[in-house]
Amino acid sequence: MDHNKKEEILSAGIDIGTSTTKLVISKFSLMNTAGGTHMPRIEIIDKEVIHKSPIFRTPLASGNEIDMPEVEKLVLSQYEEAGVQSSDIKTGAVIITGETATKSNAEEMINHLSAHAGDFLVATAGPDLESIIAARGSGAYDYSKKTNKTIANIDIGGGTANIAVYRYGELLGTCTLHIGGKLIEMKAGMIDYIAPSVKKMAKQLGAPVQEGDRFEEATVKPLTDYMAGTIAAMLKNQLNESEPLLLGHQPGWEYPIDVMMFSGGVSECIYHEANCEATDMYDDIGVLLAKSLTEHPDLANWEWIEPTETVRATVLGAGTQTTEISGATIQVDEDTLPLRNLPVYRIPFDGGFDEQLVRLPQLIEEAVEIYDPAKEGQNFALYLADLPLLGFKQMQSLADTLVTAVRKKPKQQPAVIVLERDLAKSLGQAIRIQHPDQQAVCIDQIYVEHGDYLDIGKVLQSGVVPVVIKTLTFH
Amino acid sequence: MDQAMIEKITEIVVSKLNDQPEEKTSSQEGVKVWDYNSEKPNVTQVSNGSRQAEEAEGKAKISTFHTPEKQIDNKETKAPKQQPDKEVWDDLKQLTNKTPARIGVGRAGPRPKTNTWLQFRYDHAAAVDAVFGKVDESLLEDLDLFTVKTKVTDKESYIRRPDYGRRLSDEAKKEIEGRCRHAPQVQIIVSDGLSSKAIDENLEDVYLSLQQSLKSLGLDVGTPFFIEKGRVAIMDDVGEMLKPEVIVLLVGERPGLVSAESMSAYLCYKPRLDTIESDRMVVSNIHRGGIPPVEAGAYLGSVIEKILDYEASGVELVKKEG
Structure with missing residues (x-):
């Protein structure tokens, strides 16, 4: 490319999560950053988010299926609002996260979107990748490049908590836990749903919580406290293989963690409590979980910092951090x-x-x-x-x-x-x-x-x- | 580090070395203890016994410049040998990895450590060798390049009279006239310039890769040759004679302490005696630690293609590209 000439391309990020779906469109500027006497080196020198969608509830057809036409309609309506065509999207990623990835038509959904919602939109899924993309979107990755501290990003959404640890911009490890807001859901003040992993955990704790019970903070709080404790143990690399909340492999980073930040839906309630006062917004344990995390004595051992993005970390990561040149x-x-x-x-x-x-x-x-x-x-x-x-x-x-x-x-x-x-x-x-x-x-x-x-x-x-x-x- | 600084440092080193024997030591195994804190440094000799060593014959001497080429890969020896504890080392490595400069090398008192010092001397010597050395003739034979000379007769005048290095000798003109095809699209010429080592190390890969690239682009390439002791503007003289559309000159760069074997490719659209410097362009830093030589050759092909497309080079090319 010619010196000092910029090329601009559009990138889309779409995150279909357990409870929410969101989309961002950003504009990348590419330029030759090498000096005149060198071979060209094209880099992305600027990323500007030009459209952020509102946070939508993920459309589900039945308990086990994603409502595909509804998701596509949602995406296309956002494109229209931003004034872009599918064919303008030159790069980006659609990611299916948390519990949604286990739905029966998840793979079909994501491949369909990747083929129809852009020229080159990449289908991604998987808990490790989710952790990485969230940490890149939350600003944890950038923070690790700027300092000599080891940072853990803990992205807690509806279904899972995804942890990625970075040091000097290098990924040291990831971990995924069954911790999320929607693992216990309420309806009209009654406990409507408890995820199997939480049932197992409750049994181990001897906590008398069952579907159909009246939702009481006193009975459910021990469960969210336990989740917060599990996060602390995970950060210290002290998780048992038999831990019911562990999903996939055990953590294994070789450096102690200095700093941590939370992203994802639940983090909104940690850093911006005011936005979460309406407990019944999602009718789940997200608010309670945030409270447990803030209060847990073990988690006070680390320095807490605020992410640059909370609830949109993953979608920003997918839209702005997955593309390399x-x-x-x-x-x-x-x-x-x-x-x-x-x-x-x-x-x-x-x-x-x-x-x-x-x-x-x-x-x-x-x-x-x-x-x-x-x-x-x-x-x-x-x-x-x-x-x-x-x-x-x-x-x-x-x-x-x-x-x-x-x-x-x-x-x-x-x-x-x-x-x-x-x-x-x-x-x-x-x-x-x-x-x-x-x-x-x-x-x-x-x-x-x-x-x-x-x-x-x-x-x-x-x-x-x-x-x-x-x-x-x-x- | 610039040349003046290097020279100054070398001067200090040489004077130090010359001064040493005056503080006569009677025992070679003794250890000198310097008191750096007092204003006038003062040396105490700690003897380790009664053994009297013979006085060393002569002193360390900076040799004349034509040392034979050494088979040492100095990139390998640059790797630090001692590792402090992991945590600190990691942090330091983050910084040292960002630059080939000699940072974080430690010290012994106010001086660099012996290894660092020797490495510095080695690199400096390599730079000097590169300037004063000669290109391996078998390489030129292998690549089928015949040799002509500039108006320069010896290295001393090459350095003192840059203008001589920019003009072909009369014999050279005759030979070129007799052996080279007239008015090709692309004329490749090679010169040792300020680093013969750069040519020895990189020419084969850059040249063959460039030829391959020009061939795949279907460009017409003239008869290439080697010019001894040439400077960049020698291409004007060649251009005036052969009238090619583009000249690419592969030339050894002024050596530095990071690399003494860096090569540049200078390119110019229709270089003639009235060519101005802003019409030249360059791809520099071609060596094992910079632009990989084979890749540089392949890339040069596409630059030449662009020059031919726009019928311009240098600043003029940038203007035409808009």
Whole structure:
């Protein structure tokens, strides 16, 4: 891209949560930030939120299904209000969070939205990703980059609490707990619903709370107090495997946590109590839970800070923090893009270049076995990690070996190659010269892990592609 | 750090080294204890025994510049060797990772530690070697580049008379006339400039990758050659003779203490004797720690394509792009 010229793209974030659904649209400004004597480096230099939707109740068709047409109507009406078309949306993510992700039509819903609500809108889900996106939206991630403190972001919504711990902008770990406002619901002063995990916990505590009982703070507060205590234990890495509130893996960060912040619906009641005085707004235990968190003595051990976003942290994270920009010198066959949901197969080169080059065909065969066992043509991205500085001749043999190996796949597919080092253009060029009929997507300056999923958008005017990395999708 | 500062530091070092023997030591194994707090530093000699060592023959001497190329990868040796406790180390690493400058290297009294000091001396020596060294001829042969000279006769005059480095010698003109194709779209030339090491390390990868890139773009490339002891504006003289549309000059950069092997690619649309500096453009910092050489070659192809499209380079190109 030309120096000092800005490109603007629109990004959407849609969060379909247990109790609420919200949407944000933001405008990204891209610019070449490298000096005139350097190769271009395109970066997102500004993100401006141009539309925030109100907070809607998530439309449910029945207890087990999301009302798909209703959600879509809601999204499109917000687009209209913001004055944008689906086709204007060049990047972003739709995330389905908390209990909603367990609904029977969750996957169908999210894929439908991702295909219809934008040019390149990425479908995301999964508790780890939810934690990460919330921490990025709440400002915890930025805080960790600015200070030398280890920070935990605790995002508590209707169904789950998602924790992500950052230090120097680096993710140290995530954890998900069955803690949320809607785990106990009331109707006309009576307890209407208790989530199974909470029932189990209540039994362990010997707390006499049952569906159909009259809602009394005195009987329910011990439960929310226990939840607050569980959060304290989790922060200290002292959670038992048998903990009924634990969802998924145990926490395991190696640094003690210095600071914490809360985001999500419940956090609104922690930092802005006044907004929550109407206890019956959601008719659940959100307010009580906030009270327990504020009062719990163990949680007073950490420094509390206020997030930049409370209830909209996740949707802001999805809309403004999921997109990365590839290196500026890349080589892609444009008609192969966008590519969605590519699993990442990592091939490390730290053991020596020549040795790994010999093993490459075998490794790619293994990757086919893993990601496309039925030979249906599921493509994957090859991530060449720890590449040494390659010379021209090595680059030629790498290109040749890669293409030869990729061609052995059951179906002819574009070769998708992702590099850490700024070498994509030369690799793509070598492939193009040696094998002009092989379609290829070679991008660089992207950091992913084995098992991540990757979506690659269409080439922007600046010559870069937007990339969304997902650490886990449906599991 | 600029050249003047380096020179000043070197001067201080050399004078220190020269001064040392005057405080005669009778025992080589003794330890000098400096009292830094008093106004006039004063040295106490702590002897560790009766063993009298022979007086060292001569003193440490800064050698003349033509040291043979060493097979040491100084990037590897730069990694800090001692690690303080994890927490502090992590914090420090966050800072040191952001710069190749010598920060957080510790000290011994008011001086740098021995390793830091040796590394500094090594890097400085490498920079000097790069300026005064010669490009490996077998590399030029491999790449099929013939060699011509500028009006410069020796390195001393190369440094003192930049204007000589900007003009071809009469023999060079004859040879170019006889061997090079006239008026190609792209003319590649190579010169050692201020770092022969930069050419040794990066030329092959940049050059081959650039050739490949130009080929895939379908551009017509002239007969490339090597110019000994050239400066950037030598391209004007070449342009005047061969009349190419674009010249790309791959030239060794003035070495620094971070890298002595950094190469630049200067590009210009129709360089002639009346070309002004603002029409030149450059992709600099091509070396293992900067822009990877193969990638630089591939990227240069697209820059050349743009120059040809707009029929302009440098500031003029920026203006035309709008």
